[in-house]
Amino acid sequence: MAVSWRNALQEGRWNNMQLGVPSKMPQLPKQTYRIAAVATLVIVGLLGLSYSKSDMRRPNDEPWMDKSGAEVRILDNAHAFENADDFLPHFRNVTSLKPMLMRQAKSTCTWTADDDVDFNFGESSGWFLDLRWVTKDMSDKELSPWRSQWQYAVNNKFVPWSEAAGNFEGRGIVIVGGNGKSLKRMKVLLRQLKRLGTRLPVEVHYFDFELPSEAQAELKEVYPSILFNDLAGSHNIKETRFNPMFGVHFQLKTAAMVNSRFAEPLLLDSDNIPVIDPEELYESDTYKEYGTIFWPDIARTRMNNPIWPITNTRCRMDEFEQESGQILVNKRKFFYHLQLAAWYMDSEENEGRFQSWMLGDKDCYRFAWHALKTKYGRPSRWVTSVGTSNDDGSYCGHTFAQHHPDDGRVAFMHGGLLKTIPEPVIKMQLEEHGGVFQAYKRSPFDHEFTELTSTTIGFDNFDYFKDKPEGILPASCTHFSKVKARPLDEIAPGFQETFKEIGGYWMLEETADD
Template sequence: MSSLRMPAWLVRLSDVPYRRLPAGDNGNTSGRRKQRGVLAVGTAMICCLALLLLRHPSGPSAIADYAYPPSRTTTVTTPPAGGEGLETLQARAVALFDALEARPILEYAESLKQESEPGRCAETWRQSNRDMLRNEGANVWPKMTPDVLEEARRDIINRVKERFGWQAGGRPKGVRELEEMLGEKGRRGIVATAGNQDTGRRLLTTIRILRKHHKCTLPIEVWGFPDELANLGAVRSEIDTLAGEVSWRTVEIEKRQGKWKQFHIKGEVLARSSFSELLYLDSDSIPLTDPAFLFDSATFKQNGAVFWADFNRDPPANPIWRMIGNLHCTPARAWQVETGQVLIDKRARGGLNLVALEIARAMQDDEEFWFRLSGGDKDTFRYALYFLSLPYSMAPHYPSSLGSTPPPGFEGHRFCGHTMLHYGLEPGLEWARLRAQPEWADAAFLKPEEEQHAPPLFVHANVLKHSGYNNRRGDTFLQLKKPVDDRLFHPGTAQSAREAPLSAIRQIGYSHRGICVDIWDSRAHNGAGEQDQGYREGAYEEGNVEVVDWRTAFGGIFAGFEDMYYDEGGVAGAW
């Protein structure tokens, strides 16, 4: 979640000088390619081979529905991840890099015109991060010349090639080394990070709930900087006493001094995890059931990469569209992702998912540039897959805001959210699974519309730590606010039709009890419109949104979550 009206990064990234090309480099990509001589012919042949190997199973329609699986029941065969598959990884990845570098980068005005055409992203700026639009969008993006963007793109490619030993004169990783980078084949687990005591306590609550209540037996890796892990003390000791395998691992990257959050740690731990199939969880992202079933879902097996949507979309002016070159901005492709949870198989597509993680890792290492395009680490993972022209799967529902009701009349808002509620992937299978568990037998009493909706899966209390001094047991998790139709896409309809229900949804963080998060329908008659404050009370509740009692929603099967949260050490306002 990225569009709170607050000092979002606490450091004005727009004040940091952006990269410029070295003196004497005119940025002529085609000229540099000519200097490769006879290697150009070989590169072209490899490129053609890679395109054949990587052709998306859904055929030509994959571009139109990019980032959405064409079917949630289709089994997709991916290239092998071991043996001969790994021996071809370098050729396929380098061919994709060469194809990326060969794409021209447009000037700002020309690109903005193209990406704002009908059927593309003419309106997505209305759902974009407002702080980013006011800062980077107004002051930085228009000044990013093709030379600047080309250098940044080339730098990422060179970093990743160096990581694998694929640069000129480098020593390519052997199969054994690649196997280690890809993680143990078939080994699944949860990856998390722990920093200060507050983060550690939140992670302890999450692991307690996973182990004691959900009976989750997945192994867990907890990563952190050496000094932070050493200072966790009793928190670390208690995590070690819980049932199940837990390993502690230290990152090798340097801590960024003076930063309010170490955003770059996430790419490091996903790339270096010993698991080949992993579910990353933020310390405050709490599963509502054992999440192990996700690894066997058709949605995950399709691309080996699943993300959950954020509230916002990228605007057409974002320079990422200029850098990708072959994938235009569309309403579907522009959805930002919220990486409080990430599901990925590093071995999928013959190891190319690992290459994508290394791209994201390199982007996060150069945050002074890349975080101007992405609000922190989150969308670097999505951009990395775009760099390789690889599709990914999105969970099918827009997130809900979970919280309670503030005193009447606060800036016109009746709802104060502090937690993102994310949903599962495949409604029928997941409800059947829940009904099979005795403690959730009430799932049989779903309303018809709830039966068609994937069940709640992750409670990501990412703002509760900023808005908790008035939140206590009994008044924390009371209501959820959501679009009436919260599907990200409608199968079998045109893209414009399936996007219509959500195109008017707006989101804002406003100052009350710390920070509150609200969503509303900007097109509702007499509603709040495009503005984010100052409307009459009730204006934000009109139109295609609803406020639902969390204690009775979905058959009431999650009504006990708040007590469980506090019983297991959950806190509000800890940071």
């Protein structure tokens, strides 16, 4: 059942849309009302939810306006709400805003052609997407329907928190996976969780035929505190559509976050290895303040990406794209935000356009929070590249080291490009160099998100491989060309050995029948 706050307004459930005060108050003496009003102001002030002058201003001190030209109050600290339904009045204001023009959205990012900025979407990036917007800005008329679509979804299509809250409790790790190689990767991840001694349960989400009972039994043998959810089941809150002919199913990850039984889910990709007990993240100051932790990727969002004006957001020079290999969200607060992220990934709802602007699911959370004018938590340190330091002096970064949001320790090793390294090369690295986790590259400006560090995704052709087999394909690598590689033990002592101990080199033991 979808919720409409417009209906709630018509029924008289809210008459103060800024503070959500009930309209039908009991008949009490006037003095009682005065005392209650003062107490309310004090409490609201203590919670940091008062509408001060600064709350209503954008970074350039321009007021927010609605479509009629009237000033709209937009909370600067809406993230402090404790309950998802507390956001409903806030959503009314957000979706009433005057549409942002492309020129307005672009104006706050002043990079030039001479700046060394890494954009995922270049003029010849490809990605099998329609990237005509890269060289020719979409018109404001073209943008308008897409803005209206997500706003309509927020106001009319989402499941009310009040109806769904009883389905969620506790904290836990959410993984999306199926059979085959993802099953092998999940086993490595689960062994590491067991090694770290975490008390967090794990919930594996799959679609219908992907994870048969035999595979579930294998995972349960590795990690007994494990649960399973079939995203194809009718019990799910968020319906998930699945096309077996399409190779990448971004919608499954966002659906898993909405449907997870955990009230505070930590989403991990199956190829993501925790370095610290993930339970520590819940006690971080960042998570306690924002109720979210989103980790950065290496690229920036182009200033003319349609997603900026569509979400009424000015381009941000202090942000990177989001890296969705790990995401932590308090669903009690952000249930509707997660539903918007999942809506972005629903190709049947929006023709896959949002997936193309956000390159899959990687940025759908960041722009759900931007659209709903809610701040999110992020680590103080940018991503670190981890990889091999080769005999010819070359470096191939195949893994992202992501950091604890408060103290900057390495928290995760997400091997997104590790799977592109051919098995003969992995075997050689293991035999001659002890493994593939040898070195790291870290920006000297990794605490300053507005600074630029030269990064690219290129290739390793393995020219240093003396007996390179014929026909071997190059691997994808991240290159921090102006940064010197250093020994990995400086920031993640012993991880090279740990990766071997938890079975990270399973691909070398496979047979032709696997």
